[in-house]
Amino acid sequence: MAGGTKRLPRAVREQQMLDAAIEVFSENGFHATSMDSIAARAQISKPMLYLYYGSKDELFAACIHREGLEFVQAMTPAADPSLSPREQLRKALVGFLTFVDQHRSSWMVLYRQAIGQQAFAGQVQSSRDRLIALTASLLEMSTKDPGPEHDFGLMAVALVGAGEAVADRVAGGEVDVHQATELLETLAWRGLRAS
Template sequence: MAGGTKRLPRAVREQQMLDAAVEVFSVNGFHDTSMDAIAAAAQISKPMLYLYYGSKEELFAACIHREGLRFVEAITPAGDPSLSPREQLRAALVGFLGFVDQNRSSWMVLYRQAIGQQAFAGQVRGSRDRLIELTAKLLESSTKDPDEGTDFSIMAVALVGAGEAVADRIAGGEIAVDAAADLLERLAWRGLAGKKK
């Protein structure tokens, strides 16, 4: 196994290790995952894994960092200024929910395991805060004559929270991305309808 692995460029080997780690962490959780299990899944030796990542905590942090970047990349098209606010919201929803659907293990690591680990929760909050900020801007730009004191940030927190709950259903295979995006889009627009004059 480990002795017969051919030499790969460092960047490729790192990605293979991270891929394996995300899968193992998603199934076993942080505390119940061993470096032995990750090394076996990556088909490398445990000493090689430690050579690249000095500890399980360092490896988990690297997983969160990479998956967080991938998550932000998935929702970035929603910031296209040529789209209408509603099209931007739809792009954000499809990007977010599509990421979950295509990266279920990443979702489990990012949102269900890392958020529960105090040492890593701050890393996750960064990508979540970016999504909330984007959503708040979309809601504000699409609301005509908002009531005085309308808090778009809180509205965005509620919508993102609903999105996370729906994303859990996607990760469990209970709902398709398009149906989930339709549901959340209607929810957002119905809420805004009451704010339009």
């Protein structure tokens, strides 16, 4: 442990702690994770961990905040106004699923563990609501005749729910990003053609 406590800039040390926390939370779940196990994984002392993050709740909130920002950043290219709505949707799907594939522990913490914790479920739901609103907007823009019979909000809820289920398969290594993207894009456009 002494080798892991050499002098590092505060920002680097914070990221090291968050990285360790994400791994341990994803492996053990929120309740079964101890500050001792996170400190050990980060190769720091428990008092140092408490110095940076005063409680397990505070540390978990910091993990959700950081990973949530990275998750949103992964989908930012989809906001390019020069792309067609279908291209934007595809970019959003690729960004979303690539994030899940490359940050499997983050996905588990963000969407599978945080949602089950009363204190953090609101943060996750807020992020999910923004994703649903974006998806509904893309679906509406891509429909030739978006009449009142189309419930784009409900369609977006279904697509995001399907996306989360498929993302779980990506995180589990059962399907690759390309296959998952093709499936979800086809699902979205078939649904629009049928409506």
